[in-house]
Amino acid sequence: MTGAHGYSSQKDNYTKRLRRIEGQVRGIAKMIDEDKYCIDVLTQISAVNSALQSVALGLLDEHLSHCVSHAVAEGGDEADKKLAEASAAIARLVRS
Amino acid sequence: MTGAHGYSSQKDNYTKRLRRIEGQVRGIAKMIDEDKYCIDVLTQISAVNSALQSVALGLLDEHLSHCVSHAVAEGGDEADKKLAEASAAIARLVRS
Amino acid sequence: MTGAHGYSSQKDNYTKRLRRIEGQVRGIAKMIDEDKYCIDVLTQISAVNSALQSVALGLLDEHLSHCVSHAVAEGGDEADKKLAEASAAIARLVRS
Amino acid sequence: MTGAHGYSSQKDNYTKRLRRIEGQVRGIAKMIDEDKYCIDVLTQISAVNSALQSVALGLLDEHLSHCVSHAVAEGGDEADKKLAEASAAIARLVRS
Numbered sequence: 571m572t573g574a575h576g577y578s579s580q581k582d583n584y585t586k587r588l589r590r591i592e593g594q595v596r597g598i599a600k601m602i603d604e605d606k607y608c609i610d611v612l613t614q615i616s617a618v619n620s621a622l623q624s625v626a627l628g629l630l631d632e633h634l635s636h637c638v639s640h641a642v643a644e645g646g647d648e649a650d651k652k653l654a655e656a657s658a659a660i661a662r663l664v665r666s
Numbered sequence: 667m668t669g670a671h672g673y674s675s676q677k678d679n680y681t682k683r684l685r686r687i688e689g690q691v692r693g694i695a696k697m698i699d700e701d702k703y704c705i706d707v708l709t710q711i712s713a714v715n716s717a718l719q720s721v722a723l724g725l726l727d728e729h730l731s732h733c734v735s736h737a738v739a740e741g742g743d744e745a746d747k748k749l750a751e752a753s754a755a756i757a758r759l760v761r762s
Numbered sequence: 763m764t765g766a767h768g769y770s771s772q773k774d775n776y777t778k779r780l781r782r783i784e785g786q787v788r789g790i791a792k793m794i795d796e797d798k799y800c801i802d803v804l805t806q807i808s809a810v811n812s813a814l815q816s817v818a819l820g821l822l823d824e825h826l827s828h829c830v831s832h833a834v835a836e837g838g839d840e841a842d843k844k845l846a847e848a849s850a851a852i853a854r855l856v857r858s
Numbered sequence: 859m860t861g862a863h864g865y866s867s868q869k870d871n872y873t874k875r876l877r878r879i880e881g882q883v884r885g886i887a888k889m890i891d892e893d894k895y896c897i898d899v900l901t902q903i904s905a906v907n908s909a910l911q912s913v914a915l916g917l918l919d920e921h922l923s924h925c926v927s928h929a930v931a932e933g934g935d936e937a938d939k940k941l942a943e944a945s946a947a948i949a950r951l952v953r954s
Contacts, residue, residue, distance in 0.1 A: 575701055575703065575704050576704060577698065577704060578701060581698060581699065581701075584695075584698045585695045585698050585699050588691060588692075588694055588695035588698065589695055591691050592688055592691040592692050592695065595684060595687050595688040595691055595718075596684075596688050598684055599680075599681045599684035599685055599688065602673065602677060602680045602681050602684065603677065603681050605671055605674060605677075607671065608671050608672060608673060608725055608726075608728070608729040608733060609729070609751050609752070609755050611725055612722055612725060612726060612729075612755045612758070612759065613755065613758065615718050615721065615722045615725075615759075616722070616755075616758040616759055616762040617762075618718060619715055619718055619719070619762040620762050622691075622711050622714060622715055622718075623715070623762075623856055623857070625711065626708055626711045626712070626856075627849070627852065627853050627856060629704055629707055629708060629711075630704075630708060630849070630852065631845075631849040631852075632704070633704040633705070633708075634826075634830075634845055634848065634849060635842075635845050637704060638826075638834075639834045639841070639845070642830075642831045642834045642835060643834060643835060643837070645835070649831070650827075653823075653826055653827050653831065655705050656705070656826065657819070657822070657823040657826060659705050659708045659709065659712075660819065660822065660852055660855075661819050662708070662709065662712040663708065663711075663712055663852075663856050664815055664818075664819060664855050664856055665815070665953070666712040666713075666715040666716045666719075719952055719953070722952075723945070723948065723949045723952060726945070726948065727941075727945040727948075730922075730926075730941055730944065730945060731938075731941050734922075734930075735930045735937070735941065738926075738927045738930045738931060739930060739931060739933070741931070745927070746923075749919075749922055749923050749927065752922065753915070753918070753919040753922060756915065756918065756919075756948055756951075757915050759948075759952050760911055760914075760915060760951050760952055761857070761911070767893055767895065767896050768896060769890065769896060770893060773890060773891065773893075776887075776890045777887045777890050777891050780883060780884075780886055780887035780890065781887055783883050784880055784883040784884050784887065787876060787879050787880040787883055787910075788876075788880050790876055791872075791873045791876035791877055791880065794865065794869060794872045794873050794876065795869065795873050797863055797866060797869075799863065800863050800864060800865060800917055800918075800920070800921040800925060801921070801943050801944070801947050803917055804914055804917060804918060804921075804947045804950070804951065805947065805950065807910050807913065807914045807917075807951075808914070808947075808950040808951055808954040809954075810910060811907055811910055811911070811954040812954045814883075814903050814906060814907055814910075815907070815954075817903065818900055818903045818904070821896055821899055821900060821903075822896075822900060824896070825896040825897070825900075829896060847897050848897070851897050851900045851901065851904075854900070854901065854904040855900065855903075855904055858904040858905075858907040858908050858911075
């Protein structure tokens with residue numbers, strides 16, 4: 571499925587943040603390859619997890635305000651489906 | 667600080683997993699660039715977070731069994747320092 | 763603020779689960795008082811955290827399907843407020 | 859298993875914190891029984907989760923510094939067992 575989404579207006583912001591996270595992950599692989607100290611590697615992993623969580627929370631916020639809200643305003647099965655789908659995504663984030 | 671660490675015998679395993687995670691993060695940036703559906707993006711982010719957590723827990727396990735255990739066996743300030751450092755890293759992981 | 767909420771139809775279910783969680787927390791205090799093994803105490807704490815998360819995710823699901831959906835269907839500032847409030851609650855859950 | 863543990867010197871501190879958490883959980887059940895606003899209930903649940911995590915991290919820190927360190931200093935199978943057990947408990951905390 572493609573097309574405009576809740577996050578579309580912020581696309582550049584998100585892709586930029588993900589490029590930076592990608593670089594951080596590459597840096598962690600390099601740290602391990604160069605036998606860097608384990609605790610320093612763990613600190614970097616915690617930082618990447620927090621950065622990914624922020625991206626996820628931003629995407630979710632815009633998804634609720636746009637896709638889910640539009641579906642709810644129209645009502646019917648699509649609204650129920652979108653709400654169930656959002657709740658499942660939230661549960662995955664909380665538990666991951 | 668460089669040299670042999672707890673994870674050294676598994677270095678290839680970890681760098682391989684991190685290269686795969688790096689590819690997943692690049693894939694997420696591409697999904698956003700191609701306006702993929704928000705929920706699918708969130709599912710990928712949860713998957714990356716879980717994969718990073720597994721890497722972190724593996725590194726931590728080996729850190730406790732090697733670096734921390736060696737310091738504890740020798741005793742003294744270095745043991746206390748290593749234990750405090752490990753606890754702080756665990757707290758960051760639990761809270762991130 | 764009082765009155766009917768998303769979770770009202772499930773009130774007995776939630777209060778029952780929370781009474782059980784309350785009993786589990788009391789049990790953990792008793793374990794510590796009786797010098798039970800630390801790892802067993804930690805296992806119980808992880809179980810309580812998971813049980814609380816399930817309650818929170820259930821409440822949030824019903825909040826989105828009822829309060830937030832009603833506000834969105836009516837539109838205006840109240841919809842924006844409810845959406846922002848829900849996103850902030852999700853962020854607290856993900857980070858706690 | 860009973861006897862002195864890492865946390866023994868702090869027993870009163872921990873049981874006191876857990877009594878307070880028990881009271882918070884009872885308060886959450888009461889909030890639901892009185893139809894309090896869902897978001898306020900979620901805020902309380904996040905607070906309890908954070909408080910439980912702090913207790914768990916404190917217990918774990920003392921467990922590593924005492925039980926695990928003693929086992930490591932003595933060496934042998936018991937050391938390996940204690941380290942594996944601690945890593946499993948950490949993984950449960952990170953994932954719960």
